[in-house]
């Protein structure tokens with residue numbers, strides 16, 4: 001079954017639709033789906049998570065009547081579209097075998113509006129060129145008639161909260177009919193690929209930079225054929241090595257965030273930078289009035305830890321500078337004049 005999210009890649013490499021692992025989902029993709037669902041729900045209710053992505057999406061307004069994760073089917077043979085009864089993510093059980101299906105992230109059917117939310121780091125095609133969004137544009141035209149002006153919007157927000165709102169695009173009905181023809185040709189090509197496979201013939205697999213987004217890459221014969229001897233091609237091996245490195249880095253980062261220190265090996269230790277000290281000037285001056293000349297007074301009195309350390313170092317009492325600093329810190333801490341806050345920095349020792 002051809003689904004909207006697969007159309008952009010299928011238009012480049014139609015043979016992938018008949019590879020065994022086509023449509024498999026990775027753990028990372030499943031995790032991404034959960035976050036995606038949470039963000040979509042929040043865009044309607046305003047209850048967005050307090051994360052960079054959540055804060056960025058709080059600025060987006062969607063049309064009235066918008067629903068999230070609406071499954072639709074397009075029947076190319078009868079020029080019809082319909083909303084599928086679905087429970088859960090990408091539930092296309094109610095679709096007929098020849099229908100094309102898709103789950104619209106944000107769909108306001110009465111307003112003929114479709115929005116797509118992407119949370120990946122690689123920028124995807126804007127709504128003017130985005131085949132996945134055009135699938136929903138076509139569905140809206142088939143549902144509401146050619147006179148209803150269709151509007152498409154792409155929102156992409158990365159992990160740092162950088163939001164790209166592409167301001168939308170309104171394809172004409174003529175453009176949507178052309179897209180209809182493209183989908184019909186795509187479906188024919190996929191049918192042909194199925195026959196080729198049954199006959200044991202080579203598939204129309206088109207390798208290129210897009211392969212890095214293909215879920216069938218791990219069992220793609222075109223990649224395996226790259227060295228001509230059934231071994232993995234050099235680019236594939238390099239990609240696997242990079243994937244392993246990235247997975248190790250993610251695991252290391254997770255362990256680091258869970259603990260206060262992490263052993264990097266080679267006698268190197270990553271540690272959470274210890275606590276930052278803050279001085280309460282009123283309490284410090286109450287405990288040691290001699291600190292008063294070090295407190296800057298304009299509208300408020302402030303006293304830095306650096307100034308306190310300098311004062312301690314210069315005291316004409318016994319011990320080393322370090323001992324005098326530590327004694328002063330202890331004294332002020334006991335008097336409630338110093339408190340500590342944890343930092344988010346890390347250091348390698």
Ligand code: SF4
Pocket residue numbers: 009013015016019205206207208210211214215216217220221222223
């Ligand atoms: S890995 Fe590339 S060539 Fe192979 S099926 Fe995917 S897109 Fe096509």
